Amino acid sequence: xxxxxxxxxxxxxxxxxxxxxxxxxxxxxxxxxxxxxxxxxxxxxxxxxxxxxxxxxxxxxxxxxxxxxxxxxxxxxxxxxxxxxxxxxxxxxxxxxxxxxxxxxxxxxxxxxxxxxxxxxxxxxxxxxxxxxxxxxxxxxxxxxxxxxxxxxxxxxxxxxxxxxxxxxxxxxxxxxxxxxxxxxxxxxxxxxxxxxxxxxxxxxxxxxxxxxxxxxxxxxxxxxxxxxxxxxxxxxxxxxxxxxxxxxxxxxxxxxxxxxxxxxxxxxxxxxxxxxxxxxxxxxxxxxxxxxxxxxxxxxxxxxxxxxxxxxxxxxxxxxxxxxxxxxxxxxx
Amino acid sequence: xxxxxxxxxxxxxxxxxxxxxxxxxxxxxxxxxxxxxxxxxxxxxxxxxxxxxxxxxxxxxxxxxxxxxxxxxxxxxxxxxxxxxxxxxxxxxxxxxxxxxxxxxxxxxxxxxxxxxxxxxxxxxxxxxxxxxxxxxxxxxxxxxxxxxxxxxxxxxxxxxxxxxxxxxxxxxxxxxxxxxxxxxxxxxxxxxxxxxxxxxxxxxxxxxxxxxxxxxxxxxxxxxxxxxxxxxxxxxxxxxxxxxxxxxxxxxxxxxxxxxxxxxxxxxxxxxxxxxxxxxxxxxxxxxxxxxxxxxxxxxxxxxxxxxxxxxxxxxxxxxxxxxxxxxxxxxx
Numbered sequence: 001x002x003x004x005x006x007x008x009x010x011x012x013x014x015x016x017x018x019x020x021x022x023x024x025x026x027x028x029x030x031x032x033x034x035x036x037x038x039x040x041x042x043x044x045x046x047x048x049x050x051x052x053x054x055x056x057x058x059x060x061x062x063x064x065x066x067x068x069x070x071x072x073x074x075x076x077x078x079x080x081x082x083x084x085x086x087x088x089x090x091x092x093x094x095x096x097x098x099x100x101x102x103x104x105x106x107x108x109x110x111x112x113x114x115x116x117x118x119x120x121x122x123x124x125x126x127x128x129x130x131x132x133x134x135x136x137x138x139x140x141x142x143x144x145x146x147x148x149x150x151x152x153x154x155x156x157x158x159x160x161x162x163x164x165x166x167x168x169x170x171x172x173x174x175x176x177x178x179x180x181x182x183x184x185x186x187x188x189x190x191x192x193x194x195x196x197x198x199x200x201x202x203x204x205x206x207x208x209x210x211x212x213x214x215x216x217x218x219x220x221x222x223x224x225x226x227x228x229x230x231x232x233x234x235x236x237x238x239x240x241x242x243x244x245x246x247x248x249x250x251x252x253x254x255x256x257x258x259x260x261x262x263x264x265x266x267x268x269x270x271x272x273x274x275x276x277x278x279x280x281x282x283x284x285x286x287x288x289x290x291x292x293x294x295x296x297x298x299x300x301x302x303x304x305x306x307x308x309x310x311x312x313x314x315x316x317x318x319x320x321x322x323x324x325x326x327x328x329x330x331x332x333x334x
Numbered sequence: 335x336x337x338x339x340x341x342x343x344x345x346x347x348x349x350x351x352x353x354x355x356x357x358x359x360x361x362x363x364x365x366x367x368x369x370x371x372x373x374x375x376x377x378x379x380x381x382x383x384x385x386x387x388x389x390x391x392x393x394x395x396x397x398x399x400x401x402x403x404x405x406x407x408x409x410x411x412x413x414x415x416x417x418x419x420x421x422x423x424x425x426x427x428x429x430x431x432x433x434x435x436x437x438x439x440x441x442x443x444x445x446x447x448x449x450x451x452x453x454x455x456x457x458x459x460x461x462x463x464x465x466x467x468x469x470x471x472x473x474x475x476x477x478x479x480x481x482x483x484x485x486x487x488x489x490x491x492x493x494x495x496x497x498x499x500x501x502x503x504x505x506x507x508x509x510x511x512x513x514x515x516x517x518x519x520x521x522x523x524x525x526x527x528x529x530x531x532x533x534x535x536x537x538x539x540x541x542x543x544x545x546x547x548x549x550x551x552x553x554x555x556x557x558x559x560x561x562x563x564x565x566x567x568x569x570x571x572x573x574x575x576x577x578x579x580x581x582x583x584x585x586x587x588x589x590x591x592x593x594x595x596x597x598x599x600x601x602x603x604x605x606x607x608x609x610x611x612x613x614x615x616x617x618x619x620x621x622x623x624x625x626x627x628x629x630x631x632x633x634x635x636x637x638x639x640x641x642x643x644x645x646x647x648x649x650x651x652x653x654x655x656x657x658x659x660x661x662x663x664x665x666x667x668x
Binding site: 145150155158178255 | 500502584
C-alpha cells in the first residue's frame with residue numbers, strides 16, 4: 001500500500017497542503033493564496049505545481065494513496081462545492097473530480113469542520129472515541145459529529161451544521177445564513193466582537209475596551225482585556241460561554257456524545273470561556289446525562305491541524321468511476 | 335434459521351407481545367396488565383406463561399430467533415432499565431438478562447421510541463431510508479434517530495431524547511425531567527392540553543372547549559373542537575405545530591435526515607397540526623436544507639406498531655455471554 005496521503009485545506013485566504021504518513025507525521029507542507037486565482041483552473045495549476053514540488057522533493061511520486069480536501073461547503077457524497085461565499089470561484093464546482101483528474105490520484109472531500117473531526121479522531125484528542133462532537137470556534141461556528149465511529153454526513157452530505165442551531169428564537173442576531181439567532185452569531189470570534197459592541201453601547205461602566213475604536217474590536221482584544229481583569233470583557237466571555245453551554249446540553253440529547261472537542265481560536269480562551277460553558281452545560285443538562293460529557297480541547301498543533309484533518313480523509317478516497325480512464329492516464333503522466 | 339421473533343412492548347399500562355415473522359406479519363399477539371404486578375418476578379412469570387401459550391398454539395416452540403423488547407428508558411447497551419417513573423418495579427432492573435434466562439432465548443431491548451423507529455425502518459414508512467428521525471407524539475415526545483441505516487444509541491445508550499430539546503429558554507413550561515421549556519411540554523398530547531388551559535385562561539373568546547371542565551380537557555377534546563371549526567382549538571394546533579416545526583428545523587442541522595416520521599396519537603391530527611408544522615419548519619430551515627426533508631406519517635397499524643417495532647429488534651438479539659449456560663438449560667426446558 002502507498003505510504004502517504006496528501007492533505008489540502010482550502011481556506012478563504014490560504015490553501016495549506018502537506019504530505020502526511022499513516023501515523024500523522026507531516027512530512028512536508030506548503031501553502032498558496034486561495035484568493036489570488038479568480039479562475040479555478042489557474043488555482044488548480046498552481047496547486048498542482050507547488051504540491052508536486054514537495055512530492056518530488058520527498059521522493060513521494062507514486063506513493064500518494066489518496067488526497068483529502070477540507071473546504072467550505074464541500075460535499076463528501078457529491079464531491080462538489082455547491083456554493084461558498086468565501087471562495088473566489090464559480091460554483092457549483094466539481095472539486096473532487098477536477099483535483100483527481102489533475103493529480104491522477106483518488107480524492108475525497110468534506111467541509112472544514114468535518115475534516116477537523118476526522119483529523120482529531122485519527123490523530124488527536126478523539127483517538128479511541130466512537131461518539132463525539134467537534135465544535136470549531138473560529139470566524140464562524142462549525143461542527144463535525146461522529147457517531148459510532150463514523151462521521152455523520154446526513155442524507156445529502158450537509159449534516160453537522162450546529163453553528164446554525166437557533167439559540168435565540170426571538171430578536172436574535174442576524175446570521176450570514178439569512179436567519180436570526182444562530183449559535184454562531186454569539187459563540188464565534190465575530191460573535192464575541194458583536195457582544196463586545198453590544199455591551200459597550202448599552203452599558204456605562206469603564207472598560208479597557210473603550211480605548212479601542214468600537215468597530216475594530218476583535219475577540220482577541222476582548223481576551224486581552226479579560227486577562228487584564230477588565231470586568232466587561234470577563235462578562236462577555238461569561239455570556240458567550242453560557243450560550244455555548246446551553247446549546248451543548250441540547251446537542252447532548254441528540255447523540256449523547258462521550259466528549260465535546262473544542263477547536264479554533266476562541267477555544268484557546270481557556271477558563272474564561274470554559275468555566276461558564278461547563279457550568280451552563282451541566283445546569284441545563286437532562287438529568288440522565290449530567291456529569292457524563294467530557295469537554296476536551298483539540299490536540300492537533302494549530303499549524304498542522306487543517307492539513308492533518310484533510311489528509312486523514314485521503315485514506316478514504318476511492319477512484320471516481322467516471323474519472324477512471326483520465327485518472328489512469330494522469331497517473332502515467334506523473 | 336429460526337423463522338420468528340417475539341416482540342414485547344412494555345408500556346406503563348399494558349404489555350403487548352406477539353410472534354412476528356421475517357416479513358413483519360404478526361402471527362399471534364396478546365397482552366397482560368403491566369401495573370398488576372408489583373414484583374417483576376411475578377410479572378415475568380405471567381408474561382412467560384401467556385407468551386408460551388401463543389407460542390405453543392402456533393407451533394413456534396424452538397422457532398423463536400430472538401426477543402425484542404421496547405420499554406421506557408430501556409438501555410440497548412446494558413440491557414438494563416435504570417429508572418422509569420411509569421413502571422411499578424424496582425430499578426435498576428437487568429431486564430434483558432432476566433427475560434433471556436426465563437425464555438432461554440436471546441433478548442435485545444431499547445426504549446419505546448427507538449423500537450418504533452426500528453419497526454418503521456424494517457416494516458413501515460422508513461423502509462429504504464438510511465437517514466431519518468422518528469418522532470413519537472404521545473403522552474410525551476420521544477424520538478428514534480437513524481443515521482446511515484443505524485439507530486443512534488450514543489455513548490451510553492440514551493441518545494435521541496429530542497422531546498427534551500429546549501424550545502423555550504426563558505419562562506418555559508415545567509417538564510417531568512425537572513427542567514423547563516422542553517419540546518414535550520408543548521408538542522405532546524399533554525402539551526396540547528396545557529396549551530388549551532393556558533389559552534382559555536388568558537383569553538376571553540367563546541370556545542366549545544369552555545363547555546368542558548378545564549382540568550379535564552384532553553388533546554382529543556381540542557381536536558374535536560377544531561374539527562368543528564372552533565377558533566381557539568385551531569389556534570392551539572397552530573401554536574403546537576409552529577413549535578414542532580421550528581424544532582424540526584433545528585434537528586435538521588444535526589443529522590440532515592431525508593425524512594421525519596411522525597407517530598402517535600397527536601400525529602393523527604392531520605393537517606390541523608401538519609400544516610403549521612411544515613410551514614414553520616420550512617420558514618426556519620437553514621437555506622441549504624430548504625425543501626429537502628419529507629414529513630411522513632407512520633405506516634404501522636396502531637395495534638401492531640409497538641409489537642412490530644420491538645420484534646424487529648429481536649433479529650439483533652445475541653446470546654448474553656454471562657447467561658449462556660442458563661440460556662442453554664432454559665432452551666432445553668422449553
